[in-house]
Amino acid sequence: MSETTLDARNLLCPLPVIRTQDRVEKVEPGECLLIQCTDHGVINDIPAWCRINGHEVLSIDEQDYEIVIKIRVGKTR
């Protein structure tokens, strides 16, 4: 399964969500996307955005100042 990475570091919410939204448009359903962020607001916002839009959050890996969220793109856009 292919996987792409989105660098959303140093962006403040809601920009990481907007960048995720724009990138997901270009990713095939079923593929995974790794989103690297530094704004801790994404821990709430990206999962909320995924729930609304039918994508699946596979993991949230929180290191000190960096958060990596892995999502699987859903079928409905």
Next chain:
Amino acid sequence: MPKTSSDKPQRKAVALVSGGLDSMLAVRVLQEQGVHVEGINFFTGFCVEGHTHAIRKKDRDKPKRNNALWCAEQLGIKLHIIDVSEDYKGVVLNPKHGYGANLNPCLDCKGFMVHEALEWMKKHDFDFLITGEVIGQRPMSQRKDTMPVISKESGAGDLLLRPLCAKLLPETKPEREGWVDREQLLDFSGRNRKPQMALAEKFGFKEYAQPAGGCCFLTDANYSSKLADLWKARGEKTYEIDDIVMLKVGRHLRPRPHFKLIIAREEGETNFLRGYRRNYLSLNTISHSGPISLIDGEADEDDLELAARLVARFSSGRTSELVTVEVRQKNGESKNIEVKPLTAEDIPQEWYV
């Protein structure tokens, strides 16, 4: 087009969702009538929603949710967040209808957002637009005489429906065509929030955001004065997204008209500002612990020394004879200078932006 139970084609409305109670109610009123609603939310760069809440370390344990996303989830609707920050500059820099109490160009802003939503609506084949506006609720954009201005200047005309006060306004196309039943729309007006709260109760909304002022930083007096200072220092009204983000971070001191210092107030801000060292000249105390500082503007050798003395004042070496400060260029080259920290009396109040 999907059909509703009464076999009428289901109409589709796009709602401006700010994250406040009013837009939430407006959406639900239409959902109750069987309309398919999706939300749209605009990122202008000045939104209170995001930004800074997660920068300061003390706030990290309770990261704030994005209210627009949260509302959409409660309502069971999709939310499209659109970055309009580039085009929005025209609204902030040259508002045709001027500013409100601070640098908030509310009337132009609303017209702009409705226009953007209209374009989205056409592109995605939706039928009409809704907002949670209530007559008389906001001094500038939500008055009986300014609401038609928004409809007209945005180009939306009678495709713009305000479900919460529709009964007090002329009939719109969705009402005329029977896409929605005007009788079931509302007649809210004024600043009294009781009718909204009662309706929230009826719909079972237990928790909702209660925005204190407007929906953006431009209604904030401190923020607006920092933005005005930026324009004055540059001799023209311009800004980039980095500028307006920076206005929310750190202490801002302008010791000379041509440069200001942005000094981190705590660890979270230090880490955040560190990420901007390639965009700004930066200062860091070496001999003592202290916050990172960025310089916005042009600074010569004398200015750098003054800046270093100021930065030393905010370090743990403030009472020392000398403090070593690293001055780092955007390209990463750096040199150390030794300076005597300024005293509190050396720093005039006017330097604080």
